[in-house]
Structures are given as C-alpha cells and as structure tokens.
Amino acid sequence: MVYSIKRSMFLLIALFITTATFLSGCNFGESEDEIELAEVTRSVFYAPQYVAISEGFFEDEGLDVELTTTWGGDNTMTTLLSDGADIALVGAETSIYVYGQEAVDPAINFAQLTETDGTFLVGREEHENFEWGDLEGASFLGQREGGMPQMVGEYVLREHGIDPHEDLDLNQGVDFENIPSAFASGDEDYVQLFEPQATQFEEEEIGHVLGSFGTESGNVPYTVYMSKQSFLEENDEQIEKFTRAIHRAQQWVHEQSAEEVAESIQEFFDETDKDTIAQSVERYRDQGSYAESPLLDEDGWYLLQEIMEDAGELPEHVEYDTLVETDFAERVE
Template identity: 65%
Template sequence: MSFPCIMFNISQLTQTDGTFLVSREPIENFTWDDLKGSTFLGQRAGGMPQMVGEYVLKQNGIDPQNDLEELIQNIDFGNIPTAFASGTGDFVQLFEPQATQFEQDGIGYIIDSFGTQSGNIPYTVYMAKRSFMNSNEEIIEKFTRAIYRAQQWVQENPASVVAESISDFFEDTPLETIEQVVERYRDQGSYAETPLLQEDAWYLLQEIMEEAGELPREIPYENLVNTTIANKIMNE
C-alpha cells in the first residue's frame, strides 16, 4: 500500500503516558476497586490521556461507564487541575508537575501511574512527510542525532542537573519539584532512551485506540514507522 503524503514516525521522545491517578484523600493499600462508585475527573474524550486512562481502568476491572458514579470528560484540559482543587471529583488524572504540586500542597495524593499501568507506547513522536524526508535527509539525520544525544544526556545526568536545564520552562514551579518530577518520570521509564519506535509499542497504541473506539482500522508498523534513520544514528 502506498502512502505518498503520509507523515512518517521518525523519532520517539517519550514512551509512556505522563498522567497519574490522584485521589482527594489518602488511601492506604489502594486497589482499583476503590474507584467504584466514585466521581472520576478524566481528560478530554478522544484525547490520548483519556484513551489511556479508560484502557487502564478496564485492564484493572473497572468499567468507566458503569462502575463509576460519574465520569467527567467535558472540562477543558487547562482547567482540570483547578476543577479538582475546587472540589470536583474524588479522583483525577493529572500530568506533572501539577500532580506533585497537589501532593505537596495537600490537595491530592498520587496513588498510581497511568504510564506504568498501560505499558510502553509511542506517546510523543516526531513525524515528517515523505516528501520532506526525501529532500532533506541530512536535516532529518541531524535532528534525530540531537534527540538521541539528549536522551543519553538525560539518562546519564542527575535529576537535579536535568531539572536545572529545563527550569525556565516551568517558571512558577520550584526547582525541587521539577527535580522530583524528572526523577519520577525517569524511574518509570517515561523518557525514551533511544529514538527508535518499537513495534510492540506501536501495536499497543493501536489496541488502546481501538478500545476507545477511535481507530478506524489497524495500520501495519512498517507502513508508518521509519526505522532506518534511528537505527543509523544509534549505530554510529
């Protein structure tokens, strides 16, 4: 099958979902059954975080439509933390650094990770058109090489050093919090260690999308993933 104008996946950056399950009250010996009968403040319907969230719930025996008292999906992404802080929901699905900040402020408690629960998927991936790749091979290689070197650097350096390097992007977040977030994401394997998008992760992503009713049909790995460039850079 030919895909003349398709965007090809060329370089992976993150390999897990980045959200965490945060409860309003501390829960000792948490099990996913604790969500039954609760109000769950999730992410936007059809978005990647929500698809992963519902997949994880189902994998842990929770039917989002029948086991929860209420599943809230109509709050704008940027307002979800505010909604929870204002009293909406018993549980919420949050990204960092908001999840850690809520825990530090006593607003909520991180009790599980959707990233570790769902497994490795191509969560953040750089893509390029075939036409651009054909006429800009050197640029693509330089870009992928830079990504790979950065990935190695993140793995090799202390969390404090990594946090310092990105602190300008989180002006309202204390450096200590950023360091804790970096360590948490790295410990659970959220940062991809190479730019190569793995085949099993590709099909897990499609399984999650199909489960959410958002995948019209399965696309073979080799049709939309270019591994040549990543493998070349990794073997230099």
Template identity: 60%
Template sequence: MRVMRYAAGWIAPLFIFLALLGGCGGDGQTHKVRIGEVTRSVFYAPQYVALEKGFFKEEGLNVELQTTAGGDKTMTALLSGAIDVALVGAETSIYVYQQGAEDPVINFAQLTQTDGTFLVSREPMDDFDWSQLQGAVFLGQRKGGMPQMAGEFTLRKHGIDPQSDLELIQNVDFANIAAAYASGTGQFVQLFEPQASIFEREGKGHVIASFGTESGRLPYTVFMTKQSYMKKNDEIVQKFTNAVHQAQKWVQEHTPAETAKVISPYFKDTDLDILESAVKRYLEQGSYAESPAIAEEAWNNLLDVMEGAGELKERVSVAELADNKYAEAAVQASPSP
C-alpha cells in the same frame, strides 16, 4: 615579506570561517525547524535538554519551540504548515491516516515510551485498590487522546468499565483540567507532572497510582512530520533525530537534580525540588525513551489501546507510519557507553 604579511592577514579569518562552518551542521547553513509541543510538561525533559545543552545547534539547527495545547490543535498546526515538526501522541498520525490523507504524517523519533499521567485523589490512599474507583466521579482527559485512552485501558484491565462503573467527566478542555480539579470537580483525576507534584505539595491531591506503569510500553509522545517535509528535508530530519538521541542519553546519564536544573527555564514558576521529583518519577518508571526508535511491540500495544477505546478503524503496521532509519542511524553514530 609582503607575501608573508598578506598570507597572515587571511589565514586567521579563514580558520574562523572554517570553525563557523563546522558549527553549522557541516553544510554551512543553519536550518530553521519549528516544533509544536502538545503541552508543556516535565514529561518532555529530553526535548528541553536538547535545546538548553545546544544539541540542536551542534547539528546546525535553529529550533523554535511553541506549545500548541492539545493533540487536535497540534496536528492542525502541522498539517497547515504552521509548524514543521510535532511532538504529540503517535495516535494522531493514525487518525490522519484513517482520514485518507494524501500526505500522511510519519513518526520518526520517539521521546516518551509510557503514559505520563498519574492517578490523583483528594485524600491519601495508602492501600489503594483500583476497585475503589467504582462509582467515583473521575475527571478524565479529552476523548480520543492518549491520556484518556491509556486511562480507560488501565481501568478495563482492572475490571472497571469507564462508561458505566464510574461518573466520567470529559467536557473540560485539556489546558483547564488541573484548574477544574483544584476548584472541586471530581474525586479523582489524571495529571501530568509537574502538576501532580505541585498538587501534593499544596495539599490539593495525592498521587496514588501511575497510568504509565499500568498501561505498558507505548510510543506515547513522538516527533513526527508530514511525509512531504521528510522527503524534502531528509538531512534535517536526521540531524534533528541525532540531537534528540544525544539528549536522551544525557538525561539517562545525569541525576534528576541535574536535569531539573537544565530544564528549569521552561518551568519558571515551578520550584527546582518539584521539577526534580517529577523527573525522578518519570525516570523510575522508564517513561523517557532511551532510543528514538519505535518498537513494533509498543506500536501494537498502542493499537490495542486505541481499539479498546473504539478509536481504531483498522490496524496499521508500524512500518506504514513510522520510519526508524533516522533513529537507527542516530544510535549507531552515538552508541551508549
């Protein structure tokens, strides 16, 4: 009887230990991963879903998120080791490569697959035509950043030279563009959500076109890390990608209202109906990637956009700066219904 009582005393704790072990990604450890996101936007809804629904935790990852406003600042944080993973435009990895980095930055999980900005005007324009931008004052984005390059790509597609056919303003810091437009700078502006929907509600602007629809599929925002980190933390990168794919599926399988509710803690000053409107817009134009893999066709379109903006020194293949093995494994392990 003493043996039975002794066994009963340690069997329950053993089961608790095994349960905890299973909740730590299978190796008994919780791994810390620091993400730096280029901005806070509904455009990145799947990332916030992965955090709020516990998909990272299920993989044994303790993820810390910080906003490192602007692509240049985000990449500086990654290269300096201040963050482990960057959520930023794939073009930044190409810039690092062009500078001859010994430790290149590798893209491993795509989050968004189109541009996320919308063309906003001060007045409603129900019959808008791109030719109406001729001679206008256009408040653009940072030179060399994906929003600006995708914007210029779209303008050229419609026969408008962004340097000579309109007055292009590019000296406003990324974080202050919305405020500058609200204060009266420019007739037109490129805005991400939820700012575009907020301006519509407040009567400060009207969405008249989508740069995402116009510029086509792009590896627009991607999770990336240094090659050295990837080599040392192969399993962590895989677990991270697994969680991202789970979130991508969740967003596709739920309504904009449900997604808005889940991500609302990251937008405490934004009403739920605004968040829902923003998510709906991005879903309708296919901005949220359904797979973390980066397609060669989308990568080549990115190179075309960069080339058109004069920011590409030489074309680099997707195989050079993207590793799809993590995405492919994540999709295979969790196929869509």
C-alpha cells in the same frame, strides 16, 4: 469497525487534509537550518526535548529550533498539516487518525521521546492501601475523548475490572489545558495529571498520587516526533540532525542526576520550584517513561492500536512500516 468521530479532532484534520494538500512539502522556515517545532503540551514528561535546547544539542547540529506549545492533539496536528510546524511532538495515535482520513501527505513517526503513559492517578483523599477497584462509583475528571491519556486511562481501568463509562461518574467536559485547575477548584474524587502538576498538587495538599497509568499500561510510543511525509523526503539531513540531538539528550537525561536535569530545564517551567521538577524527573525516569532511544518499537506500535481499539477509537489497523520511519533513528544510534 464502527467508531465515533471525536470532537474537533477529525473535523479539523479533515478540513486541513482537504485545503492544505497543495502546500505539501513546503518549508516555511527562513533558512534550511530552521525548524518549527510544535509540542502538544508543556510537561516535565518531555525533559529530553528541553535538554536538547538548553544544553545546545540542536545548536551543535546547526539547527535553530523554534518551539511552540499548541495545547492538545487536535491543535497540534492541525498546526502540522497546515504547515504551521515542520515537526510535531504529539501522541502517535494522531498519525493513525490522519491516515484514516485518507491523507494524501500523511504524518510519519520518525522518533519517539517517551515510551509510557505520562499521567498519574491523583485522588483528593489519601488512601493508605489503595486499590484500583476503589474508584468504582467515584467521580472522575477525565481527559479528551480519543486522546492518549483518556484511552490509556480506560485501558488500565478495564484491566482492573472497571468500566469507565458505566462504573464512574465521568466528566469529560473540560479542555485539556484547564484540567489541573478544574480539579483544584472542583469536587471530583479523582483525576489524571501529568508532571509537574501531580507533584505540585501533593505539595499543596490538593491531592495525592495513588497510581501510575504508565506503569500499569506498559511500553507504548506515547509521545513521538512526526512530520508530513513530504517534509521527511525533502529534508533528510535536517531530520537526521534533529534526531541525533534528541538521542543525545535522551542519553544525557539518563546519565545526569535529577537535580542536574531540573537545573537544565527550569527555564521552561518558570512557575515551578526546581526541587519539584527534580522530583518529577525522578518519578518519570524510575518508571521508564523517558525513551533511551529514538527508535520506535514495533511491539509498542501494535499495543498502541490495541489500546485505541479497546477505547473504540481505532479507525483501522495500520502496519508498522506504513506510518513509522526507522531510518533516522537507526542512523544516529
């Protein structure tokens, strides 16, 4: 299949596959109990991860987890490949991109955190009887080409008979972390937003949540934990402990009230009101975004590739067993 090499993602991946191969398997933590964790963005979408930190679940496993936000799939994968992180929380599609570049030490998915898309359709105007077909001819502030938000967005729109590149005035020229502010100060009709930005925009009357891309697209391993194959092989005990702590946090998030979850994770969202966080948690939990198990589903893996292929971004089909390691999740369940 012919596909386009997108933006900086493939250039950075190719560079670090070439220059960092000799570093494969190196653990730059100061002790065996330290984990350097890179997250692709900061979002209530990742509530179980923050719970694992704030409630001491990592600590209970003897792990010292240092969290860094690396803003965007390309930056996050580059950080992982160059040994700037031991584990990355990022879209599973990035592991397929790396594999497509014939990586000597590929990124292996070992636990999922979320199992739906985490973005919501936000419109500048309120629509009492909104239908997806209303987007035709409108201006849309899109996400980065080749990233999961954009690919899932395109998949959903096509399912509703809209060609995002033909039927929309699509703007993809804004960096991932600047999309909310660009919409707030711009004049596009629609945008895809994660929480808590979507709820905040409603509260500030900047926009209105009209639909959920997660509900429309179904279950997919949207955000997962991955490490280089060499790190998994050499740090079996650490990865099991990490996965156990995440599983415990997943259960905790589903058992507690949204208010209690918000209380637990508010330290990660200094500028967000606790009630807004609670509403965001409730919205994600109601639509099944928070995975209840770290075990990455095989059907979801192939739906992911269907979505990528639909967007013209799938370099090659990759079997489930090639890039998914289920052993750690199965041990802790």
